[in-house]
Amino acid sequence: MRRQLAARLAQSLIVVIIVTTISFFVIRSAPGDPFSYESSTITPAIRQHWREQFGYDKPLPTQFVRYVVSVAHGELGYSFQMHEPVSEALATAVPRTLLLTGISLALSFVIGVIIGVLQATHSGGWFDRLSSAVLLFFYSLPDFWGALMILLMFAYWWPVLPAGNIVDPVLHGYMGGWDAFVDRARHLVLPVLSFTLLTMAGITRYQRAAMLETLPMDFIRTARAKGLSERRIIWRHALRNALTPMVALLGLMLPALLGGALFVEKVFAWPGMGLLAAGAIAARDYDLVTATVIVGSVMVVIGNLLADLLHLAIDPRVRE
Amino acid sequence: MRTSLLLLASVAVLGGCTSKDSGSAAGTGATGGTVIMPTPGDAVEVFPPFVNDQIGRWVQDMVFERLADLKTGLVTVGDKGFAPRLATKWTWAPDSLSIAFSLDPRARWHDGKPVTANDVRYSFKVFSDPKVGSPTAPNITNIDSISVRDSLTPVAWFKKRTPEQFYDLAYQLMIMPEHVYGSIPADQLHTSPATRKLIGSGPFKLVAWEPGTRIEFIADTANYRGRPSLDRVIMTPTDAATGATQILAGQADFMVAFPVDQVPKLESSPVARSMVDPQLGYTFMAMNPHLAKSMTAPNPVFADIRVRRALSMAVDRVAMLHNVFGNTGLLAHGPFPMTAGYADSTLRVPPFDTTAAKALLDSAGWRAGSNGMRAKDGRPLRFSLMLPSTSLFRRRYGVLLQEQFRKIGAQVDLDVVDSPTTIRREQEHDWEAVLQTPGTDPSITGSKQFWGSGAIGANGQNFIPYSNHKVDVLLDSAASAFDPAKAKDAASRAFQTIIDDVPAIWLYDVTFSYGVNRRITIPAPTLDGWWMNLQSWSIPADKRIPRDRIGLAAAKP
Numbered sequence: 001m002r003r004q005l006a007a008r009l010a011q012s013l014i015v016v017i018i019v020t021t022i023s024f025f026v027i028r029s030a031p032g033d034p035f036s037y038e039s040s041t042i043t044p045a046i047r048q049h050w051r052e053q054f055g056y057d058k059p060l061p062t063q064f065v066r067y068v069v070s071v072a073h074g075e076l077g078y079s080f081q082m083h084e085p086v087s088e089a090l091a092t093a094v095p096r097t098l099l100l101t102g103i104s105l106a107l108s109f110v111i112g113v114i115i116g117v118l119q120a121t122h123s124g125g126w127f128d129r130l131s132s133a134v135l136l137f138f139y140s141l142p143d144f145w146g147a148l149m150i151l152l153m154f155a156y157w158w159p160v161l162p163a164g165n166i167v168d169p170v171l172h173g174y175m176g177g178w179d180a181f182v183d184r185a186r187h188l189v190l191p192v193l194s195f196t197l198l199t200m201a202g203i204t205r206y207q208r209a210a211m212l213e214t215l216p217m218d219f220i221r222t223a224r225a226k227g228l229s230e231r232r233i234i235w236r237h238a239l240r241n242a243l244t245p246m247v248a249l250l251g252l253m254l255p256a257l258l259g260g261a262l263f264v265e266k267v268f269a270w271p272g273m274g275l276l277a278a279g280a281i282a283a284r285d286y287d288l289v290t291a292t293v294i295v296g297s298v299m300v301v302i303g304n305l306l307a308d309l310l311h312l313a314i315d316p317r318v319r320e
Numbered sequence: 321m322r323t324s325l326l327l328l329a330s331v332a333v334l335g336g337c338t339s340k341d342s343g344s345a346a347g348t349g350a351t352g353g354t355v356i357m358p359t360p361g362d363a364v365e366v367f368p369p370f371v372n373d374q375i376g377r378w379v380q381d382m383v384f385e386r387l388a389d390l391k392t393g394l395v396t397v398g399d400k401g402f403a404p405r406l407a408t409k410w411t412w413a414p415d416s417l418s419i420a421f422s423l424d425p426r427a428r429w430h431d432g433k434p435v436t437a438n439d440v441r442y443s444f445k446v447f448s449d450p451k452v453g454s455p456t457a458p459n460i461t462n463i464d465s466i467s468v469r470d471s472l473t474p475v476a477w478f479k480k481r482t483p484e485q486f487y488d489l490a491y492q493l494m495i496m497p498e499h500v501y502g503s504i505p506a507d508q509l510h511t512s513p514a515t516r517k518l519i520g521s522g523p524f525k526l527v528a529w530e531p532g533t534r535i536e537f538i539a540d541t542a543n544y545r546g547r548p549s550l551d552r553v554i555m556t557p558t559d560a561a562t563g564a565t566q567i568l569a570g571q572a573d574f575m576v577a578f579p580v581d582q583v584p585k586l587e588s589s590p591v592a593r594s595m596v597d598p599q600l601g602y603t604f605m606a607m608n609p610h611l612a613k614s615m616t617a618p619n620p621v622f623a624d625i626r627v628r629r630a631l632s633m634a635v636d637r638v639a640m641l642h643n644v645f646g647n648t649g650l651l652a653h654g655p656f657p658m659t660a661g662y663a664d665s666t667l668r669v670p671p672f673d674t675t676a677a678k679a680l681l682d683s684a685g686w687r688a689g690s691n692g693m694r695a696k697d698g699r700p701l702r703f704s705l706m707l708p709s710t711s712l713f714r715r716r717y718g719v720l721l722q723e724q725f726r727k728i729g730a731q732v733d734l735d736v737v738d739s740p741t742t743i744r745r746e747q748e749h750d751w752e753a754v755l756q757t758p759g760t761d762p763s764i765t766g767s768k769q770f771w772g773s774g775a776i777g778a779n780g781q782n783f784i785p786y787s788n789h790k791v792d793v794l795l796d797s798a799a800s801a802f803d804p805a806k807a808k809d810a811a812s813r814a815f816q817t818i819i820d821d822v823p824a825i826w827l828y829d830v831t832f833s834y835g836v837n838r839r840i841t842i843p844a845p846t847l848d849g850w851w852m853n854l855q856s857w858s859i860p861a862d863k864r865i866p867r868d869r870i871g872l873a874a875a876k877p
Contacts, residue, residue, distance in 0.1 A: 032740020042372050042455045043780060044747050049453040053507060081362075082531040083516050089531070148561055156565050163565045169534055169554050170354050170867040269358075269558040271532040279532065282710075284740050 008308070012301035016294065023293035024067060024286075028060055032284045034080040056286075067290070076294075077287025081279055086291045089276065094295065096166060097272030101261045103188065104195035105253060112200045113239075113246065116207025121234055123212060131204075139201035147194040147267040154190055162187050164269035191268040195261060199253070206249055210242035217241070244315055251307025255299040351539070353859030353868040354552040355840065356572040358563030362532055367515035368494035369447050369454035374759070375555070378851045379529075380494060382537055382553070383430075383520035387421055387440070388490040390848055394661040396487040396763040397804045401661070406435060406495055406521065416481045419489070423472040426544035429497045430525045440474035441466040442498035451506035459492045459765070483802045484763050491761075495521070523548045523855035532557060538872050548855035551872055560712075567592050567835035576850070578835035579712075580645055592835050596648045597845045601830035602657045603714065603757040605705070605721065606784050607631070607823060613750050615785070620696075621703050622752070628822040630680035632670040634728045640720045641828055644713055648833050652826035654815045655771055659829070662764050662798070662811040669819055669826055677728050686729070694729035702731040706754040708742045714755040717827060746783040757830060762848065764798045764811050771795065771818055786823040790814075839863035 035042075035050045051057045055066065070077060076086035115135070119128045138146065155163035162168065165187060168175075172183050214220065215238055223233045262274030273292065280288035364373040371380045388402040388410070395401030399410070407421040427435035444466045447454045462485055464477045478485050500519045504512045518526040523545070524537035535555040539548045558566065564582045566572035570591040578586070578594065586594040607622040621627055641649040650658060654667045678688075686694040686701050694701040707718045715736065722732040732753075737745070745751050758781065760766040769775045773792050775782035794814035801807035819826070834850070836842060839859050846852045859868055 030741075031744040032738075033744075036740035036743040043458060044777070046453050046455055046457070047743075047747075049450070050510070053453065053510070078511055083511075083529075084513075084531065092530075093532075151562060151565055155571070156569050159569045163569055163571050164558060164562045165556060166533075168867075169356055169556050170552070170870065174870060174873070266559050267562055269556065269562050271557075275532065282738055282740075 016297045019297040020290060020294050024064055024290050027286055027289045034284050036284060076291040079285050079288040081283045081285040081288060086287050089288060090291060093273045093276045097261055100191055100270060100272060104192045107196045108200040108203055112203030113207050116204045117211055117239055119208040120211030135201035135204050138197045143198055143263040146198055147264050150190055150194045151267055161190050166270055191264045191270055195264050206245060210245050214238045214242040240314060247307050247310045251303045254303030255296060351549050353550045353864060355550055355574055357555045357574045358558035358566055358572050359555045360577055362557045366518060368496060369452050372455045379535060381851055382524040382854060383518045383522045383526050384494040385522050386490055386494060390491060390762060392846055394762040394848060395804055397483040397807050399486040402490055418475055418477045420469060420473055420475045424544060425472055427521055428544060429521050430519050430540055433499060435521050436471045437468040437474035439498050440495055441468055442502055443493055443496045447493055449506045452509055456492050460488050462488055483800060484765055487763055549858035573837040573840055575835040576832050578833045580833055583833050586835055592837050595834040595836050597832045597850055598650055598659045599830040599832060600657050600659050600762060601757055601759040602652045603827045604824040606754050606756050608752050612752055615749060620699055624684050625822060626680045626684040629670055630677040632822050632825045633673050633677035635724050635825055636672045637827060643720060644716045648831060650829040650831050652829050654819050654826055656767060656815060657829050660762055662808050664812040667816050667819055674728055688729045692729055693731055701729060703752040704733040704735045706735045706737060706751045708739050709736050710739050717755060764807060768795045768799060784823055788817060788821055791817050
């Protein structure tokens, strides 16, 4: 088991290195550089001066060697967009996104699994049809538009919640502990609601299908023959079996914790990893782009490892 | 409810305990108030020698000062168009090759230290240092040096006498404290953390810059020119639709570039209103006379002035303006913004006349085929139009232009690219037509840097490249005339020549539609920018809301 895990980690490290290398060269192959922003006051000579000052005029292999040496020393470079070392920019953005997407993903899975189970156990009934239609509606919404509608609904037409930002830009710094907590929670509601609604539908469909596959199985019939209550059969025996594909899905969705929230972050002015990465690509902020790719690929690795471990935990056949 | 009451109580207590201005703290005095501004992005740079973006310029002008300010007419010739700022007065040498400035002895940096002549000398040193690479450096090449006569008298020495030598110094140079930044090596200024923590002498202090999140200013209550009426200004980078929602919901107060299609909502809003403000910028469709990636080979479409003129006449500029901007747009009149002091609205641009346009194309040998599209010697009348994806207005104009050109038989392929790609391709001459919006400075020299032959290449902005000896001579005459009327006359003749050469189609002047909360009182905006009189904005005491009553206390980290 340990050998398997070690081999998996070694493979993962190679994947991270390859992805980082590719992203390093791809972003530098795109037109422009960190000093190519639109401004009618910067002459080409001044842009060239800045390129030389920061080594962007050097051949790509030279830049790559410099970057590798720098990363080996624990330095991810300097972000021209954020005006601070890349590590500091990430240290600010990552927790913000994890807070938003972590809560959303947890809610999506909990609610999605419950609804999926209920749909499967009442397959063909009014609840199944109604909830499927509602979830299909949310699933069909273009992400950006859906988030924007939620924003308009609760911040403009019925203005009960703040329209964007992670906290009140003025008052938060003057609030006491409880008020500050409430303020942060209020600012979380709309982005979390958007992210949850838009991701929950897929999870529900997966769970419903898995349950429908599990319910006719022999061990369920045996459990019924033994006289177990229907609730116990469904929520303890059938669900445990039907959670296996959901664990794989969780492994796939975990990387989205950092990158998949871009549209929510954009609409709700939530300055997290999605916005950071999108801004870095647009601004050709080379070091920041490469660092976000490193973080993203590490998340993929962690997601897959976590899925494997969870799989082990819930499925005795794998342990054997 | 409990939360709100607690919040109000804590805000009142905090304000009452810490503010130096009791009226502000109580929310009943002449001063007080917080303005939240959703901005289209973050500042690219805020340290004056590097500032060249719009938001960076707002920050710079709120925190730092010049020796003298341009008055509302934006006359840059001589010194009559300037009002004292850091300098209370100035004295010209008899040969006009030096100017001695008398600094205001009351002027203080935000850390309390006095502003001195050494700071002026240091600022010039930084702006002109090749190791720094300031975008302003090419504009101050006529300044030879700055010496210090005494602690309050810097003397600027010029290489030659020019009409705009005062402007070059007084307007281009932001004065920075030597004791704060002087110890940082020139080649490290770009990445030094110290250059993000600005210490200036302007009406507002920068208290926080969290890139991508917020820029916060508070009033400098000890400012020698009097404190601003507002207590606090906060800029938050926000998506346009979200920012508009915040304005309409009263959660934000002032938004530059409020989405045009949302402006009617402002008219009926009880919370916010609209304001229109012309800027120092204009948009045109440039036509490359050379083949892409070439500086010599002629472009088969645009090398012929008859084709350029025909394309210009095919465009209904007024209809496009109304389509994109509604009633808030301003038509461009040539290679200048109408807000500039040398602007001339009487110049003749090619009229909208599709019949004449078609005739011109016929005479140039571009004949319409059975499908209505034109060709010459087997080559279709077709070109690509490069548009930056970041500009909504230019994207809309691109679609409208495509349709208008189609009507006279020309096919346009829209080439939407991001901003760095636009810049790179302009530098490499890898384009056929492009929609460009140069932000210009108020001087005629600014026009030379875009339309003069000397601005072609690495040290200028003339990317088209446009070259006409007559225009060079006239712009030189305009820039060297000491009589503003003569300067304007020469500039007008230069601009008419450029218009007649049709290197571009003049589309619109840049205007901002602001969304403004109704509780804010804003004096008439000045031509050089809404932010230049931010210190005069106010919020009457009876209209203040909880966020206006915080006072000047620092927030908890």
